Amino acid sequence: MRRGGSLWRDEAVTYDMARRSLPDLVGTLAEADAVHGLYYLFMHGLFQVSGDLDPLLVLRLPSVLAAAAASGFVALLGHRLAGPRAGLLAGIVFALLPPVQRYAQEGRSYALVCALVAWASYLLLGAVRSGSRRAWAGYGAVLLTACLLHEFAVLAALAHLVALPRRAGITVTLAVGAGLAPLAVLSMGQSEQVGWIGGPGAGAVLGFAGVTLLGIGCAVLVKGPLPRLALPLLILPALLLLLLSLIKPLYVDRYVLYGHLGTALLVGAALDRLLRKRPVIRLTAAGTAVAAVLPITLDLRTPQSRTDNVTAIAQAIGQTDADAIVFMPSRRRVWTLTDPGALHGMRDLALKDSPATSHTLYGTEVPASEIRVRLLATERVVAVADPAGQPLDRTTQExxxxxxxxxxxxxxxxxQLQGARITVHARPGGC
Structure with missing residues (x-):
């Protein structure tokens, strides 16, 4: 879970936001990252009560526990829909899926959303069976909480409607939408934050197609009601987000991580059916599959498995001998949020107001003309930038x-570090 003490940039944002004072945190959410607001508030409370516990443990433990809970709910869903052995296998499959393992050890909201969608799916079965208002209300409350943790969980509600259409389900979905509306309106005003998302690449489309074909293939083998719930969960959220991305790019696989609940249910039920025939051969095949996943599992627990390593980058900055620093682009200031001491007195030449003071994620910067004056008044400066070949920001400051x-x-x-490039610059003759 510690990954050698490393963090990557998204986790650094979580850490910074959770450690801000409550007024600063709320003020920031009014301006930026409201989509993760409930999660940051939850983590803020957790850090407040954690005392001297290891910060990495506090940061990631909710995701670890949430992934375990999600596996349990998958097992319960499989048990109810296809029998006890299918449920057990589905829970194991879910825990072994590489995307699930990745986000089970990250300080972000995606594993929590998975657990809540799994819980809501289980409550949905109970509500459909009993028809009681109380059961439907419980389902709606859990689903709304998932949506407030991340808005795209609302796509799970649409999958539920397709899987088990009921008049009460429509009413609950409308109520969830109404409860989510204020956050959706606020986050739409902050849409520049997702400007970094490009259109779905071939890898994303092929990955979705491959998982979909796997799910459909398993559904062919499975009898009973399970595919009716599992297939919509697997296919619809990702498909709808991909289609929406044709208008505005928004597809990132972790936003619909909960779709793998359907993957696990289908694979678990298919394995159950296959194991009834020639169990020795099937068990050998299952063991081979687990062995194939093992290298990925081990790799996901290393610092190299993420886009960057904030801890290593901050340490490298601290080892430079410059007296000033510039971040290129400014959002890479995130690399020092968890360890401000890494700057060891260096002046942040472009900074106007700190992230907390400005109620932003990365701080605000002075105008381009002032950046120029400050740079020219400096003899030695370290530039912290993306690796060569990355797209360059075209703002006047950058x-x-x-x-x-x-x-x-x-x-x-x-x-050169993982995900970063640190260069010391000096005036001619000053190296």
Whole structure:
């Protein structure tokens, strides 16, 4: 769970937001990242009561417990829909899926959303069977909580409607939508935050197609009501998000991680059916599949498995001998949020107001003209940037940083790290 003490940038944001004072946190959510607001408030409370516990443990333990709970609910769903052995196998399959393992050990909301959608799915079966208002209300409350943790959980409600259409289900879905509406309106005003998302690439489309074909293939083998719930959960949320991305790119696989609840249910039920015939051969095949997943499982527990390593980057910055720093682009200031001491007195040349003070994720920067003046008044500066080949921001501030460093400074040395490039610049003759 510790991954060698490493963090990646999204977890660094969680850590920073959760450690802000409550007024600063609420003020920030009014301006940015409201979509994760309930999760940040939950983590803020958790850090408040955790005392001197290991921060990484506090950051990731909710996701670990949530993934375990989700596995349990998958097992219960499989038990109810296809029998006890199918349920047990489905729970095991869910826990072994690489995407689930990844987000089970990250300080983000996705595992919690998975657990709540799994719980809501289980409550849905009970509500359909009993028809009581209390059961439907419980289902709606859990589903709304999932949606408030991440808005795209609302796509699970649509999958539920397709799977088990009921008049009460429509009413509950409308109520969930009404409860989610204020957050949706607020987050739409912050849509520039998802401007980094590009259109779905071939890998995303092929990955979705592959999992869908696997699910359909398993559904062919499975008898009974299970595919009726599992297939819509597996297919619809991801498909709808992919289609929506044709208008505005929004598809990121972790946003619909809960779709793998359907994957696990179908694979577990199919394994149950196959194991009834020639169990020795089937068990051998299952063991081979687990062995194939093992290298991925081990890799996901290393610092190299993520986009970057905030801990290593902050340490490398702290080892430089410059007296000033610029972040290129400014959002890479996230790399020092968990360890401000890494700057060891270096002046952040472009910074106007800190993240907490400005109620932003990464702070605000002074105008381009002031950045130029500050850079030219500096003899030695370290530039912290994305790896070479990454798209360059075209704002005036970012272009000014690059232009001044290229024209008036020379590179004294560059250190390449996972997901980052740290370069010390000096005025000519100053290296």
């Amino acid at each position: 272009m000014t940083k690059r232009r001044v460093l290229d024209r008036y400074f020379v590179e004294c040395g560059t250190r």
